[in-house]
Amino acid sequence: MRGSPSTIAPLRLLEPFFERSAWETKKLEEYWAIIFPKGLVASSQVAEYSTLGVFVISQEVYTQDDLVRFPLMANVLGAIGLREGKMQMLVEAWRMYGRALRLLALSINDSNQRRLGYRLVASVLLAKSELFALTKSDHALSPGNRTWFQHQFGIEALLSAYGPEGFVDGIAHRIFIESRLPLLFAATLNSKRSMLGDPDWLAIPWSVHPKRPKDELGDILAAMTPVVERLACINGLQTGQVEEKRALSQGLQESSLLCRIRLQNWARGAGSIALALASSNMSIISHENSAPMASLRDFAMAHLALLYWAICTMLYEILSHPAVSGDNVLSAVTSARQACRNTLILLRYFERPSVGVFFIHATCFPVIVAADYLARNGMQGQVTAMATSVLARLREHPPSKRKEQEEPLLGFLNSNWCVRESECLAHAILGLGATHLTQHGNADYTSQALNHRVKAITLVNEQFLNPPADSDSADALFAAIICLATQTSLLPDGMAEYMTITRAGALIWAFVIPGHKSSLFSSFTNESHNEALSQVVSEEPKDFQIPNEFLQSVKHIEPLCDKPHEVLYCQKIIATIEGLRISSLQAWRAHADLWRAHCFFDNDTFAAFVSPENYPAQLLMIHMFLLDYVLGPFCVSSTEHIKFPARKRVIISWARDLVARVPPDFKACGAWIEKYCSLLETSNCRSLLTP
Incomplete structure (x- = not known):
């Protein structure tokens, strides 16, 4: 005889209790x-x-x-x-x-x-x-x-x-x-x-x-x-x-x-x-x-x-x-x-x-x-x-041997300070690690990656409402944002979300981390970053064919920009190529300035900028992401090569998806994007060190 609904529901609650x-x-x-x-x-x-x-x-x-x-x-x-x-x-x-x-x-x-x-x-x-x-x-x-x-x-x-x-x-x-x-x-x-x-x-x-x-x-x-x-x-x-x-x-x-x-x-x-x-x-x-x-x-x-x-x-x-x-x-x-x-x-x-x-x-x-x-x-x-x-x-009882695919993720787990200071950071690290292994390994951790990502974002949002009071927790929150941003660059349809998360990181840096000098991320100030660039940049030989084509593509979009912040963003993109004519260091610094630009928009301006229906802004953003690879061969030593190509593949997919969905009036603006993606897809070109 089947139990009545009134008896079945409590049993469903009791069973997991007894099992646990x-x-x-x-x-x-x-x-x-x-x-x-x-x-x-x-x-x-x-x-x-x-x-x-x-x-x-x-x-x-x-x-x-x-x-x-x-x-x-x-x-x-x-x-x-x-x-x-x-x-x-x-x-x-x-x-x-x-x-x-x-x-x-x-x-x-x-x-x-x-x-x-x-x-x-x-x-x-x-x-x-x-x-x-x-x-x-x-x-x-x-x-x-x-x-x-x-x-x-x-x-x-x-x-x-x-x-x-x-x-x-x-x-x-x-x-x-x-x-x-x-x-x-x-x-x-x-x-x-x-x-x-x-x-x-x-x-x-x-x-x-x-x-x-x-x-x-x-x-x-x-x-x-x-x-x-x-x-x-x-x-x-x-x-x-x-x-x-x-x-x-x-x-x-x-x-x-x-x-x-x-x-x-x-x-x-x-x-x-x-x-x-x-x-x-x-x-x-x-x-x-x-x-x-x-x-x-x-x-x-x-x-x-x-x-x-x-x-x-x-x-x-x-x-x-x-x-x-x-x-x-x-x-x-x-x-x-x-x-x-x-x-x-x-x-x-x-x-x-x-x-x-x-x-x-x-x-x-x-x-x-x-x-x-x-x-x-x-x-x-x-x-x-x-x-x-x-x-x-x-050492008498070492842990059992693990699967080869799990080793990189366990390397993240054993980072002593980070996983304890914040649960949101633990989930962010695990989510990033699982996505990285899925993209570059032979195992599929997609469900685990998304599960940890959702938990990390939920906990980050909670900490926005109740900001951490001590520097360790603030550093952990900022580190979680970096992990989430890096993971986003490995996800399909993540372009607008990447912009949102990096803007959140800038807000944490400005308003939550109490003293930048005492922070674990003290080198992330604009001044320290510019100084660091001068140490890692390599002045490589210049061939301006691709940069000039890139510049012409951006200038096709410029007349379509009818908002002041869109015009400003477009000018910052142009400044990177103009900077390259001076030096690789100048170009990279201009790119860093461009990468931070959206972080200074107010809430309404930012929401309008990343709207999927704002096609001029969408085209500008994808040019910003492609710029990593346009500038890379001129700023990074020729001895360097892309070891993990998933980010490049994802950005190419973002670009092609955008070109496919823009209205007919904007199709001409996507011609160079499609051409460059075909070239980028088959090359092992270098990129800037952007998360």
Whole structure:
């Protein structure tokens, strides 16, 4: 018996929900197998001794709020995508990442205390995703790129906004504990004092729950951050700044010695079990050249021991500094070197294949500290041994081999800064890459290209309504426009759309990007562009037959131009050929001026100019596009050749389509266009470097 319409509709909604739920559950199971050592399950013991407690918490709450679900799934899909070399999964991970960022931004003003905890979970997971994103490269031992540090600053701002009283209990307190050590790592690596060392932050959040071994170790690291900051200031002083150095040095020795006493007490008390287990494992490794089998609790304790030795390395280097040391320099240096040696030995404990991505979390900060100390103190051999050990571990499970056609697209995907700063840029890059592969390869990615293009344009339009406030996001928006414009030059019927998108880019450049000098695209100013042209232009021999024919064709259109902006545009086209009679550089600069001309039209003027019924303007525009190839042989070195001819083919198709649809009164204006397209089609002529 068939169900009634009233029962069928809800089922259609429920089915995808259950399917997605089952799919997510499956991927989460795969993810935990990647994160944690093989066969071991996350538990409270992980949170007690390591920095992986955030995953224990996210396991518990991700189904309760999309604030947690999206960043967790970004981690899940990113880690699995990297492990298996699945491009589509990486794309989905970046999509989840973008949605997570938007949800987090929208939730900032939410006063719900429970959601405060979820916001902090989301922030920590987003930072974790930056750490994961680097596990594929040789630079994985750096704690993320600048975006990792930006996430840490964001987490610190969230903590500061609510104060210690906001993190006394519940999820907010638990995730505060998990976020603390990475925040302190970031402060230490930047030689900055952390607010987490203030008395309120050391006391109030723990007014309900007792501190665990890693919390007490975190307190010591928090107390060290002002010492590290002051030493960095001392090291930055000039030789003659004696008084400033003396003022900064006051109390430094006392603070450092107090940290040493606290660290020694921790080693004898709260950390004694972890250090004893680590010492036992190190002894076995040294004698048997292999690591013993371990439980997840053992791994977590070994992780804590690595953190302890990293802090020892930093502290004993501080104690050996002339501003602090007194008469105990040799003892401090010996202790720092021993801590580095312990780190190097215990690294081998994590080298087994089953350890999974836990290895990255366990070794990242300690290895940075140890390698930095050894390199600065002339022990390159130990640094090399450490690097060899770590990189071998990172490369044990390379991504599966990909299809040849996918490689260029994956090259775009691995551009670190761009795909994370903006979801619209990610879609723009993927759309351009898919179109490029379709035009120049043996595979058809047309549907994927258009899908990403539509999403990118939608997101760009949203950002026009709410312009980005920071320079990174503004740069990402501008980069997305460049990708969309370049993709448009590879699409049929894209001439008017190309003009629209490039005009949008000019508006972003003028009104959205706050400071051109600090922008990644600082070389895109008119002045910088003109200077760059003088470096790349080649003064090639001139044969004016084609340029003269081009000029005559434009002058046939000139009498048909009855609007001031059309006349101006026509004159700028003519100026390029007149400039060529002076020099190739003059012609190219005139072409750049022509290429920007439509960007200065007001909205009504521009709409009238690109109207498909405005045949004089349409003919002028196609002459502008063909001018790339008319000028190319005279401005670009003869050693250069077109490597990817799709753009040329598309512009020829635009030209022929226009000539075919103009009314009879305009047919004569298309005669040279048709003749030149036939010549261009069979030639391998050079072109200007226009997007």
